Amino acid sequence: MSKTNSDSKCRSRKVRRSWFKTRRIKKKIQYLFELIRYKGCLYTGKPYFGPVIAAAQAWKYRKPYMNKIVELEVSKLKGERYEILEIGSWAGDSAILWANAIKKFNNGNGSVTCVDQWKPYIDLGKRDKASPVISRMEKALVKERIFNLFLHNIATSKLNDIIRPYKGSSDEVLITLRDNRFNLAFVDGSHAYSHVIRDLENCRRLLCDGGILCGDDLELQKHEVDVKVAEENKDIEDCIQDPKTGEYFHPGVTLAVGEFFGGEVSCFEGFWVARKTNSGWQRVNLA
Numbered sequence: 001m002s003k004t005n006s007d008s009k010c011r012s013r014k015v016r017r018s019w020f021k022t023r024r025i026k027k028k029i030q031y032l033f034e035l036i037r038y039k040g041c042l043y044t045g046k047p048y049f050g051p052v053i054a055a056a057q058a059w060k061y062r063k064p065y066m067n068k069i070v071e072l073e074v075s076k077l078k079g080e081r082y083e084i085l086e087i088g089s090w091a092g093d094s095a096i097l098w099a100n101a102i103k104k105f106n107n108g109n110g111s112v113t114c115v116d117q118w119k120p121y122i123d124l125g126k127r128d129k130a131s132p133v134i135s136r137m138e139k140a141l142v143k144e145r146i147f148n149l150f151l152h153n154i155a156t157s158k159l160n161d162i163i164r165p166y167k168g169s170s171d172e173v174l175i176t177l178r179d180n181r182f183n184l185a186f187v188d189g190s191h192a193y194s195h196v197i198r199d200l201e202n203c204r205r206l207l208c209d210g211g212i213l214c215g216d217d218l219e220l221q222k223h224e225v226d227v228k229v230a231e232e233n234k235d236i237e238d239c240i241q242d243p244k245t246g247e248y249f250h251p252g253v254t255l256a257v258g259e260f261f262g263g264e265v266s267c268f269e270g271f272w273v274a275r276k277t278n279s280g281w282q283r284v285n286l287a
């Protein structure tokens with residue numbers, strides 16, 4: 001190899017190394033500022049939904065559909081209460097969205113029942129390696145930081161009058177709730193197939209006739225994915241890449257939803273919806 005050739009290789013390696021170093025430093029500084037914002041919100045009594053302890057979870061582009069479903073359903077009521085059940089609340093992002101929708105579209109007449117165990121739920125031992133976000137989420141759950149932030153967020157949003165937290169696993173809590181009680185049930189707890197399928201079964205009983213069953217994280221439906229790969233990962237991995245489409249998806253959610261409804265459901269950017277009728281399930285149009 002000529003001297004100039006090896007010199008230029010060495011130079012480009014140095015440039016690359018310093019670029020990565022600068023990027024790392026920039027990220028650290030950004031995180032430090034975010035940490036200050038998080039602490040500031042805790043001390044000054046403001047809700048916090050940002051990247052620290054992965055507090056923000058409800059995807060921005062799914063929120064308009066979540067609001068729309070409440071608006072449409074509430075418009076059919078004649079002054080009655082609108083009762084929402086949420087399985088999986090984390091730091092309160094989606095719970096606050098539901099509560100605000102009840103305030104806006106039904107004059108605050110109704111409530112949001114939040115069921116969450118607020119303790120570690122992902123079996124990291126089963127995985128080859130957990131993603132940094134998953135590890136951060138699990139650490140935050142161990143120290144009860146997420147439950148405390150949930151309480152802080154609903155109180156400082158002045159919505160704790162209509163948001164009711166039930167701390168416990170969905171299996172434990174849902175059996176204590178009365179049949180046909182809810183107008184809408186949102187399933188966003190554990191993504192493991194065996195949990196999702198049980199949550200869906202429980203919601204069938206808890207929803208009133210004409211009620212809405214919906215959930216998060218349906219990036220791909222069962223007929224779209226490589227089912228064999230999804231089956232192998234449905235109770236192990238949270239999110240994987242589908243070999244057929246190349247897209248990332250939650251195998252437990254995809255298989256449970258596909259099996260429960262026996263086919264395709266209405267889905268908007270990963271937010272899926274179905275209506276309970278006395279003969280089965282109906283599609284819902286939110287377009």
Ligand SMILES: C[S@@+](CC[C@H](N)C(=O)[O-])C[C@H]1O[C@@H](n2cnc3c(N)ncnc32)[C@H](O)[C@@H]1O
Nearest residue numbers: 057058088090093094116117121169170189190
């Ligand atoms: C994806 S997060 C929910 C995000 C939330 N809906 C939001 O938009 O901010 C999943 C939540 O499900 C909860 N969870 C996991 N397994 C559960 C179980 N078996 N029963 C109840 N909650 C569970 C976790 O504690 C976590 O808070």
